[in-house]
Amino acid sequence: MSTIDVPLTKRGFGRTQRPDLWWVTPLFVFLGLGAFVVYSTWAAFQGDFYRFGPYLSPMYSPLLLTSRPGWWPVWIPFSAALLILWAPGGFRVTCYYYRGAYYKAFWADPAACAVGEPRKSYWGERTFPLILQNSHRFFLYLALLFLVLLAHDAWNAMWFTDPVTGAITFGIGLGTIIMIVNPILLGGYTLGCHSLRHLVGGRKDVMGGASRKTYDCVSCLNRRHMTWAWFSLFWVMFTDIYIRLCAMGIWHDWRIH
């Protein structure tokens, strides 16, 4: 490969001629993602208050275990969330949008476009561990499965059990609406995934009719991938907060029907 002389003097971290507030976006990403990671880690280790009536927190769905099994390590507090959260977590971590966002906000690699970086060395996504980002499509397969499971949870959230008679009746609570919105937002995010766009048609130079239509639909969602990513992320957190606070008796679920 041809090499060239080093151009104008390299500048230090944060040095730029940009007069705009270039640091605002990475700061908000840092705070937003940081808040989610802190909250979801805390919520995942609680192992309690994840159910209220027919509502199940998306951070604990699918609920694989309800009590501590014998093989569970003694030094880790039991929580069913720890069995499943790695899958949607891995999907987000390897997502093309989030990668660009957290490389900027957490690694300053770069902090913003045309802004000086703190480090001289750079490996990109060619070596371990970042070469593992290429596993995104496998997390996508799991995320699609989770989408079905969370849609099923939203369906379950419409069927309330009478505590006295035990009869199951159709109903809509505020929690039901929150749980219906959750798979919709997650669907907008997951179905607009770059890997899905590739798999449904992008991998081919010539697309057939059905493949072209699917590719166009995924591309349509993909154009707002960042928006779907943020809304779905915070809705998952909000759904867990709502169910947790209802289960703790701090909030009361408002029954509409």
Added chain:
Amino acid sequence: MATTSQATFRIWRGENNKGGYVDFSLEVEEGMVVLDAVHRIQATQATDLGVRWNCKAGKCGSCSAEINGSPKLMCMTRLNTLDLTKPVTVEPMRTFPHVKDLVTDVSWNFTVKQRIPPFQRRPPDSHGPDGPQWRVRQQDVDRPQEFRKCIECFLCQDVCHVLREHHMHDKFIGPRFIIHAAQLEMNPLDDGNRLEALKDDFGIGYCNITKCCTKVCPEGIHITDNAIIPLKERVVDQFYDPLQKLFRIFK
């Protein structure tokens, strides 16, 4: 009558990397672009000011520079989009060797382009009275055609931190040439395979999807979403996906 106002332009002046900023004050009018101001400075205050330009219509890609720290075409940056109460900085592109004032040597890009395997036409679909015939649908051509809008201004190369900050010109071809490779790879008439070269020689894995190239593209090409990520996915298909490998064996 056009309204006028006073503005200061802080232009980087010097040769072969040695130099500094020089302030020029001048009267500017409504409708002017940065290149107009630079030309006026060249005509009235600094006749030896080096600046490359040609079409003044955002189509030749010659007048690339860094205006207030952001890579832009000088001819497409209107003064009314800038804060003229403060000096407007105009610098040469930082990613390429400096020649004089606002002029840089972008010839590295042309040597890179020569290394990308060219178009390799696939066998014809049929043979008619006029010779071999190929059939393609417009919708399949739309994707590579987006990349043909590139005017080779090299602003994407300039803003890409792999080249700009880390000077990995010997390992990474940059976004401009990834879209060139994408234009060939996605062409339904092309039979070539550049994926191994993209992975090993052209360094597509160095891109960490900052989308800075997309943000500065004056042609609005979706470099990251429509070229880099799809090619990264094709590289995954060929080299990192065991299921695809298995599928290929059985196929």
